[in-house]
Structure formats: structure tokens, C-alpha cells
Amino acid sequence: MGAAEDGAVRQLAGDTLTWLTDPGRWDVTSVAGIPFRTLQHLGVSVSAILLACVLAVPLALHLAHRRRAEALASSVVNIGRAIPSFGLIVLFWLLATRTGWVGTQFWPLVLALTALALPPVFTNTYTAVREVDAATVEAARGMGYTEAQVLRRIELPLASPVILAGIRIAFVQVVATTAIGAIVTNGGGLGRYVVDGFARGVAGRPTVLAGALLLATLTLLADGAFGLVERLLLPDGVRDDARRADVANRVGAAG
Amino acid sequence: MTGVLAQARPLLEWDWVGRNGELLWELTRQHLYFTGMAVGIGLAISLALSVVALRWRATLTPILGFGSVLYTIPSLALFALLLPVLGIGDALAITALVTYTILILVRNIVAGIDGVPREVIEAADGMGYRPARRFLEIELPLAMPVVVAGLRIASVTVIGLVTVTALIGRGGLGALILRGFRTLPPFPTMIVVGTLLSVVLAITVDLLLLGVERALTPWARRKTAP
Amino acid sequence: MPETTAAPVAGTATPTDPMIALRGLTKAFDGQDRPAVDHLDLDVPRGEIVVLVGPSGCGKTTTLKMINRIIEPTSGEVFIDGQPTSARPAHELRRDLGYVIQQVGLFPHKTIAQNIATVPRLLGWDRDRIRARTAELLERVDLEPELASRYPSELSGGQRQRVGVARALAADPPVLLMDEPYGAVDPLVRGRLQDQLLELQRELGKTIVFVTHDIDEAIKLGDRIAILNVGGVLEQYAPPAEILREPANDFVRSFLGAERALKQLSLQAVGDAELVRGPVVAADESATAARSVAQAEGVDWVGVLDGERLRGWLWTDDLEDGRRVGDHATRDFRVMVDHATSLRGALDAIVTSRNQVAVVVDDDRYRGMLFIEDVARRLTLSGGGRANRRATPAVSEDRA
Ligand SMILES: Nc1ncnc2c1ncn2[C@@H]1O[C@H](COP(=O)(O)OP(=O)(O)O)[C@@H](O)[C@H]1O
Ligand SMILES: [Mg+2]
Numbered sequence: 001m002g003a004a005e006d007g008a009v010r011q012l013a014g015d016t017l018t019w020l021t022d023p024g025r026w027d028v029t030s031v032a033g034i035p036f037r038t039l040q041h042l043g044v045s046v047s048a049i050l051l052a053c054v055l056a057v058p059l060a061l062h063l064a065h066r067r068r069a070e071a072l073a074s075s076v077v078n079i080g081r082a083i084p085s086f087g088l089i090v091l092f093w094l095l096a097t098r099t100g101w102v103g104t105q106f107w108p109l110v111l112a113l114t115a116l117a118l119p120p121v122f123t124n125t126y127t128a129v130r131e132v133d134a135a136t137v138e139a140a141r142g143m144g145y146t147e148a149q150v151l152r153r154i155e156l157p158l159a160s161p162v163i164l165a166g167i168r169i170a171f172v173q174v175v176a177t178t179a180i181g182a183i184v185t186n187g188g189g190l191g192r193y194v195v196d197g198f199a200r201g202v203a204g205r206p207t208v209l210a211g212a213l214l215l216a217t218l219t220l221l222a223d224g225a226f227g228l229v230e231r232l233l234l235p236d237g238v239r240d241d242a243r244r245a246d247v248a249n250r251v252g253a254a255g
Numbered sequence: 256m257t258g259v260l261a262q263a264r265p266l267l268e269w270d271w272v273g274r275n276g277e278l279l280w281e282l283t284r285q286h287l288y289f290t291g292m293a294v295g296i297g298l299a300i301s302l303a304l305s306v307v308a309l310r311w312r313a314t315l316t317p318i319l320g321f322g323s324v325l326y327t328i329p330s331l332a333l334f335a336l337l338l339p340v341l342g343i344g345d346a347l348a349i350t351a352l353v354t355y356t357i358l359i360l361v362r363n364i365v366a367g368i369d370g371v372p373r374e375v376i377e378a379a380d381g382m383g384y385r386p387a388r389r390f391l392e393i394e395l396p397l398a399m400p401v402v403v404a405g406l407r408i409a410s411v412t413v414i415g416l417v418t419v420t421a422l423i424g425r426g427g428l429g430a431l432i433l434r435g436f437r438t439l440p441p442f443p444t445m446i447v448v449g450t451l452l453s454v455v456l457a458i459t460v461d462l463l464l465l466g467v468e469r470a471l472t473p474w475a476r477r478k479t480a481p
Numbered sequence: 482m483p484e485t486t487a488a489p490v491a492g493t494a495t496p497t498d499p500m501i502a503l504r505g506l507t508k509a510f511d512g513q514d515r516p517a518v519d520h521l522d523l524d525v526p527r528g529e530i531v532v533l534v535g536p537s538g539c540g541k542t543t544t545l546k547m548i549n550r551i552i553e554p555t556s557g558e559v560f561i562d563g564q565p566t567s568a569r570p571a572h573e574l575r576r577d578l579g580y581v582i583q584q585v586g587l588f589p590h591k592t593i594a595q596n597i598a599t600v601p602r603l604l605g606w607d608r609d610r611i612r613a614r615t616a617e618l619l620e621r622v623d624l625e626p627e628l629a630s631r632y633p634s635e636l637s638g639g640q641r642q643r644v645g646v647a648r649a650l651a652a653d654p655p656v657l658l659m660d661e662p663y664g665a666v667d668p669l670v671r672g673r674l675q676d677q678l679l680e681l682q683r684e685l686g687k688t689i690v691f692v693t694h695d696i697d698e699a700i701k702l703g704d705r706i707a708i709l710n711v712g713g714v715l716e717q718y719a720p721p722a723e724i725l726r727e728p729a730n731d732f733v734r735s736f737l738g739a740e741r742a743l744k745q746l747s748l749q750a751v752g753d754a755e756l757v758r759g760p761v762v763a764a765d766e767s768a769t770a771a772r773s774v775a776q777a778e779g780v781d782w783v784g785v786l787d788g789e790r791l792r793g794w795l796w797t798d799d800l801e802d803g804r805r806v807g808d809h810a811t812r813d814f815r816v817m818v819d820h821a822t823s824l825r826g827a828l829d830a831i832v833t834s835r836n837q838v839a840v841v842v843d844d845d846r847y848r849g850m851l852f853i854e855d856v857a858r859r860l861t862l863s864g865g866g867r868a869n870r871r872a873t874p875a876v877s878e879d880r881a
Contacts, residue, residue, distance in 0.1 A: 082409070082411050082453075082454050090432050090450070094434075097441070146322070180331045183436075193423070197335070212332035212334075216330040217331075219327050372584070372586070374583075375588060376586075382599050382603065383572040383600065474591075
């Protein structure tokens with residue numbers, strides 16, 4: 001790297017730091033400030049993942065308990081992976097502008113992200129239940145549990161670590177992908193800085209870099225925070241990092 | 256940009272598709288080029304990392320952790336973070352895409368090699384294989400199904416991500432989606448065609464790799480022990 | 482170590498120097514308080530099968546793997562053909578030592594032919610030579626040539642094990658190391674594989690070190706048996722007959738088990754035992770003559786001989802005066818054993834059929850009869866003489 005270039009990089013680093021430490025950016029009342037954008041980002045992401053869970057988890061539990069739709073469960077995640085998140089976000093925005101049902105800012109993005117989160121959550125929940133030891137389930141039936149009790153008291157608790165691991169991966173993916181929404185709507189949270197920065201060319205680079213740092217930090221923190229939630233929700237016995245890696249392999253997707 | 260403006264045009268105008276076959280082909284080719292480069296380079300790096308991880312077990316966790324962090328960072332952020340180093344260009348797009356393949360590929364290569372039965376390794380040693388030849392002739396072929404499974408996931412993931420590289424002026428079919436969005440009023444056909452072609456591309460590549468796996472592992476298909 | 486156990490055959494029993502010599506061989510694994518194998522001395526004579534036998538965890542596998550250096554000894558030395566194994570690169574050494582393990586470890590992605598060709602390929606043989614060798618080996622281990630292009634997953638367990646042996650023999654190594662090769666196949670198949678190994682050994686004269694925990698297998702296969710105790714301690718090293726006759730100590734005695742005397746029987750062929758002519762008469766003898774033969778033998782039946790062939794038997798009560806013996810209807814003997822069968826096998830046959838006599842034949846020729854009391858006497862059990870020979874002979878169910 002030449003001296004001139006070296007200087008440019010140092011300049012950029014300085015500018016980025018200045019950008020990040022500008023007190024105005026941390027003003028909680030400003031809609032362009034970091035606190036607001038962070039909250040907006042999390043609002044979109046959490047809404048999407050909750051919606052996806054509400055839609056996918058009960059259905060997957062039910063189907064897995066009944067041993068139905070096996071082929072669907074295994075293929076849905078592959079299909080989901082093949083859909084480009086950017087294309088889907090633009091498509092949802094496009095449909096929203098044409099129907100006028102849900103506005104064009106918040107909901108099209110949330111719904112697109114929900115659609116992206118559905119396959120991994122569904123497949124993982126389904127597989128988690130299927131992987132519960134058949135002998136345990138049979139023992140429960142033998143002791144007189146009803147089908148609903150088998151599902152609620154045996155399959156669900158035993159499958160919960162894997163289900164949560166799947167949701168965690170989907171959540172991190174959603175947080176990452178929310179940023180892409182900034183290209184299309186004003187609801188993309190921290191992605192806004194990056195997209196706006198890019199639009200301003202070289203002059204916008206400190207903004208781009210600062211936004212990227214914030215975004216990366218938020219995603220890693222979201223992952224870590226979810227890990228803590230898992231730890232709190234699950235008894236020591238059933239948490240299993242090896243299984244989590246396995247799950248990631250099955251449902252993994254990047255945003 | 257308001258909804259009213261978008262109202263006029265249908266979602267898919269076939270005559271536009273007919274007239275722009277060449278453009279679509281060019282963008283698809285570019286999309287494939289980015290994918291191929293990213294997965295190819297990713298595979299080379301991952302193989303090297305896997306060899307290290309297998310040779311020195313203690314490095315596996317840090318390597319996977321590193322891959323995991325790369326994988327978690329949003330693509331948009333990654334483009335931005337690499338921008339000062341690489342500048343706008345193919346290198347930026349490809350480098351960012353490569354980082355998403357590492358975790359998937361290393362994990363699958365290591366799992367594939369670990370999955371080779373112990374007695375097979377012992378038999379190979381007992382016959383007088385040396386480590387390098389054993390790796391190439393015994394372990395790698397036997398790990399092939401798992402490695403290819405990783406390659407399929409990585410390829411499909413990258414094909415989806417290439418659309419995002421449109422933001423930095425590359426991005427194959429993503430560029431088409433972006434153009435459709437930025438046109439005033441938005442041009443739905445570009446968005447729909449760009450997205451659909453990307454899906455078709457992903458599925459095609461996935462099936463092709465599946466075919467490659469089948470062709471490379473004839474022993475895995477004939478299973479009729481008497 | 483007691484005198485009797487530390488007496489390898491070197492210089493004494495065999496005139497030639499041993500094919501394999503273990504000297505002070507020791508392996509101490511990290512984190513284990515006692516060595517898995519502790520100062521083991523053992524000579525394996527050229528062209529013999531030496532079986533290492535002992536309870537699980539006594540160090541058999543460890544010893545075997547130190548011979549081909551899959552495990553490197555902590556101390557001590559292995560000599561093959563007088564050369565220390567440590568003098569050569571391990572991979573080269575291993576190409577001279579055939580190696581067969583219980584799980585076989587065939588390469589699942591290679592065809593049977595490719596599996597067998599492994600070592601020749603590593604040694605750089607040309608293609609024609611490899612092809613000819615592969616075909617030859619398939620035949621040797623009784624596998625049909627069509628199997629050559631199959632994958633291991635398409636074979637049965639017994640077939641895979643035979644491929645494993647063929648693969649180990651491929652480059653014609655002078656030494657074969659086998660670690661419980663038949664531990665995972667069912668008993669019937671195991672018996673056949675053992676017979677096949679003995680046959681191979683007769684033809685090829687390899688030096689074989691064979692590990693098993695099954696004393697019966699050791700007795701059947703071994704020219705010599707090394708009985709190991711936990712920690713790789715050699716308790717006795719001798720031919721099977723000697724071990725059975727004179728167990729060196731209580732450990733060996735208890736390892737041989739209560740059936741030691743019985744096991745000795747498996748080392749002797751029926752044909753070598755003293756057979757009796759038994760109550761048999763030629764077909765053209767008279768009924769009266771037949772009665773007196775039966776009476777002399779103390780039984781109430783007679784066997785009928787057609788020349789050298791034993792046609793069958795009948796009750797003396799059914800003999801009709803004035804007719805020749807051969808004109809009567811006869812019943813078949815139930816227990817017919819080949820003269821090469823072991824005494825143990827004959828005894829099993831007699832006992833399991835609830836009869837007390839076996840007819841010994843050599844192809845179609847009648848060789849004599851073996852009564853349970855004769856076997857019992859060999860067991861030095863108190864046999865009760867021939868008092869109760871009156872019972873039913875080796876009768877077939879009445880097929881008439
Ligand atoms: N790789 C190893 N690391 C540590 N201990 C071992 C290893 N292999 C074998 N051992 C120990 O050495 C002893 C002998 O094992 P082995 O030779 O396999 O016995 P055998 O084949 O007679 O059943 C056992 O106590 C076993 O636990
Ligand atoms: Mg063993």
C-alpha cells in the first residue's frame with residue numbers, strides 16, 4: 001500500500017470515528033440518529049421473526065407430530081434458500097405499492113423478511129420434533145398420555161433446544177437482511193446509513209463504514225443476546241452447542 | 256415514488272422479455288461468473304483451512320468461530336467494510352461473497368472427513384498408504400457426498416447474495432432488479448424477471464451439483480447387500 | 482517371569498531363525514498407569530500360524546499393531562526376517578505385511594477388484610499384472626469373478642471378510658497379521674472361513690500372526706498359541722496340544738476353561754483314533770452268523786456290509802432264519818462322519834443325536850465305528866466300559 005493510499009485510509013478511519021462520535025448522531029429524539037435507527041431496525045426484525053414463529057412453529061409441530069408432509073419439510077428450506085432476499089424485498093414493496101393494503105414502508109419489509117424466515121423456522125421445528133427419541137414418545141403413550149399431552153409435555157420440551165437454535169439462526173439472518181430493506185424503503189434501520197453513504201460516492205464513505213460497523217455490531221449482539229435467552233430458557237441438560245452447529249448446517253442462510 | 260405511479264404496468268411484460276434476451280443472458284452469465292468465482296475461491300480457501308483444522312484439531316474451533324462471524328455479518332455491511340480496502344469492483348463483490356462460503360464449506364469438509372470410518376483409515380494405513388495419498392485417494396472421495404452437500408448450500412446461498420452486489424454496481428440479475436426499482440415509474444417486469452431468473456439459476460446449479468455428486472459417487476447408489 | 486513362560490522357540494525348537502521376533506516389546510499409553518504390553522518376547526517361526534489369545538484388553542491388538550507400526554512401541558524392538566522394523570519407513574514396511582482387521586475396512590468407494598489391487602498399485606505394478614493377480618486371488622478365496630466389479634456394500638459379511646484376506650495377500654507378503662478377523666461373522670460362516678484360512682496356509686505357507694479372544698478358534702488354527710494376560714504378559718507359548726495337556730499355570734487353566742479335555746479332542750481326527758469293527762456282517766452271511774456277531778458284541782442289532790460299503794442296520798429280532806442277511810430290509814445309520822473329522826466334531830454329532838455310536842467312513846468306504854465310551858475314555862472320564870451297548874444304535878428315524 002502506497003503512502004498516499006495509507007494516508008487516505010487513515011483519513012477515512014478518522015472521518016468515520018468523527019461520524020460515530022458526533023453527539024448529534026446519538027440524539028434519542030432524532031429520526032436520523034443511531035438510537036432511533038437501531039430501534040427501528042430491531043422493530044422490523046423482531047416483528048418479522050415473531051410473525052414467522054407464530055405462522056410456522058404450530059404448523060410444524062402439528063405436522064411433525066402427525067408425521068405428515070415430510071417431503072415438504074425437507075424441501076422448503078432449500079427453496080427458501082434459492083429465493084434472493086433482495087428480489088423478494090423489492091417484490092413485496094412492489095406489490096404493496098399496487099394494492100395499497102399495508103402501506104409501503106414498514107409492512108412490505110416485515111412481510112418479506114417473514115417469508116424469508118419461514119422456511120428455516122419451519123424445517124427446523126419439524127426436524128427437531130422428528131428427532132425426539134421414538135422410545136420416549138412411545139413410553140409416554142404407554143403411560144396414557146393423550147396425543148396433545150405427548151406433543152406438549154414430551155416432544156415440545158425435548159425438541160425445544162433445536163427449535164430455539166433454528167429460530168436463532170433465522171433471527172440473525174433477519175437482522176442482517178433488514179438492512180437490505182434500506183435500499184427500498186425508509187424502514188431499513190441501520191442499513192439506511194450504508195445505502196445513503198453509497199449513494200453519495202466517495203464523500204459518503206465514512207457514513208458507509210460507520211453504518212457497516214454499527215450493522216455488524218448489532219447483528220453479532222443480536223446473536224449473542226439470543227444465545228443468552230436460550231441459556232435462560234433452557235435447563236442446563238438440554239443445551240447443546242454441537243447440535244446448534246448441526247442445525248446451522250441444515251437451515252443456514254445468509255442475509 | 257408512490258403506488259399510484261406503479262399502477263399502470265403489468266407485473267410481467269413478455270414482449271420486453273422477448274426483446275431483451277441478450278441483456279438477460281449477459282446478466283445471467285455475470286451472475287454465474289460471480290458465483291463460480293466466489294465458490295471456487297471459497298472452496299480453495301476452505302480446503303486449506305480444513306487441512307489445517309484436521310491436522311491441528313485445536314484450530315478447528317477458532318476457524319469455525321471466525322467463519323461464523325464472517326457469516327453473521329450482513330452482506331451489506333461486509334461490502335461496506337471491504338470497500339476502503341478493495342475499492343468498487345469485481346474484487347470487492349467476490350471477496351465479500353467468498354466470506355459466506357467459508358463456514359459452510361469448512362464445516363462440511365471437516366464433517367465429511369471425520370465421517371470416514373475409522374477402520375477404513377486403519378486399513379489404509381495398514382496397507383502402507385502415506386498420509387497425503389491417503390487423504391487424496393481415500394478420505395476425500397469418501398467425504399465427497401458431504402462436501403458436495405456443502406458446495407450446494409454455498410452455491411445457492413451465494414446466488415441469492417449476488418443480487419445484493421447490485422448496490423455496488425455489480426450484481427448480475429440484482430442489477431436488473433435494482434434498475435426496475437429505480438426506474439420511474441418502477442418497471443415490474445425487471446423486478447419479477449430478475450428475481451425469478453435468480454431462483455431458476457439457484458435451482459439449476461443445485462441440481463447440476465447433485466448430478467455431479469451422483470456421477471462422482473457411484474458406490475453410494477448401489478446398495479443391495481444380500 | 483516364570484521359566485516356562487519365557488521360553489521362546491528361538492534356537493531350540495526351530496532350526497531356522499524366526500520370521501518375526503519381538504524383543505522386550507513395551508507399550509505404555511499416555512494416561513494409563515500400567516503398560517498395555519510389558520516387555521514381551523516372542524518368536525514367530527517361519528510358515529506357522531501363531532495365535533495371540535487372551536481376555537479382552539490384555540494387549541493383543543496393541544502387540545499386533547506394533548508389528549506393523551500402526552502403534553509405535555515405547556521400547557523394545559520388532560525384527561522381521563532379522564531386520565529391525567524401525568530401520569525402514571513405516572509405509573514401506575506395511576506393504577510387506579498383509580493386514581486383516583475385524584471390521585475389514587474395505588474401501589467403500591472402490592470395487593472389489595480395486596480393493597484387492599490396493600497394495601500392488603502402491604507398489605507400482607503394471608496393469609496387466611495387477612489384473613491377473615486380482616483374478617487369481619478372487620479364485621483363491623472362492624469368490625466368483627463377477628464380484629470383481631461390485632462395491633463392498635453389495636457383498637455379504639463373509640464375502641467382505643474374504644475380500645479382506647485377498648487384499649492382504651495381494652502383493653504376496655511373507656507375513657499376514659490378522660486381528661480378530663472372524664469376530665463379526667456368524668458362527669457357521671466363521672467355521673468355513675477358518676477352514677479356508679487353513680487351506681490357504683497349506684498352499685501358501687505364510688507366517689501368520691492371528692489375534693483372537695476365542696480359545697477354540699486358537700486351538701483350531703494355531704500351530705502355536707501365545708496366551709496373554711492383562712498387561713501383555715505372556716503366560717504360556719506352546720503348540721495347542723501341549724497347552725491343553727500341560728497348562729503352565731492357573732491362569733492358563735482357567736482360561737482354557739472346564740472343557741479343556743474336550744478341547745483336546747478337537748486336535749485329533751477320528752481316523753487316527755482306535756476304531757472298532759463293530760457288529761457288522763457281510764450281506765451274504767446267514768442270519769445265524771449275524772446273531773452270533775451281535776451277541777459277541779453285546780448288542781441287539783447288526784450292520785450290513787456290501788463289500789466295503791455299509792448298507793445299513795437291522796434288529797436281530799427281525800432276522801429270519803434261512804435267509805441271508807442281505808435279503809433283509811435295513812435302516813440307515815444316522816451319524817456318519819468322515820475320517821478327517823475331529824474327535825470333538827464326532828462327539829458333538831454322537832451327543833446331539835442322542836445316539837452313542839458314529840459310523841466312520843472314508844468317502845464310501847466303511848472304516849469302523851466310534852462308540853461314545855471310546856471317546857469318553859480319551860477324556861479320562863470314568864467310561865463305564867462297554868456295558869450299555871444294548872441301546873439303540875445310530876438309528877435313523879424309521880423312514881419306512
Ligand atoms: N490408543 C490407545 N490409547 C490408550 N489406551 C489404549 C489405546 N489402545 C489400547 N489401549 C489400552 O491398552 C490395553 C490393551 O488394549 P488392546 O491391545 O486393544 O487389547 P485387546 O486387543 O487384547 O483387547 C487396554 O487397556 C486398552 O484400554
Ligand atoms: Mg483387540
